[in-house]
Amino acid sequence: MPQLNPAPWLMILVFSWLIFITIIPPKVIAHHFPNEPTSRTAQMPKTNPWNWPWH
Known part of the structure; x- marks a missing residue:
């Protein structure tokens, strides 16, 4: 079963x-609003408070 071989998946991770x-954090930090x-x-x-007459 190739899924149990960790060599390619570990390198991808x-x-x-x-x-x-x-790479990504400097791009996000450089963003200006x-x-x-x-x-x-x-x-x-x-x-000023409203002075309304109540009827």
Whole structure:
């Protein structure tokens, strides 16, 4: 049964993880989002309460 021979499958596993660990992370880290988030001010805007008459 060829499935029990680990030699080719082990190398495929090792090479695929090598690609995942060395090539893909720098490409993902180098990605820049088009809309960078801006920092919000610590002061919240003052809101006025609604003064509605209840009937």
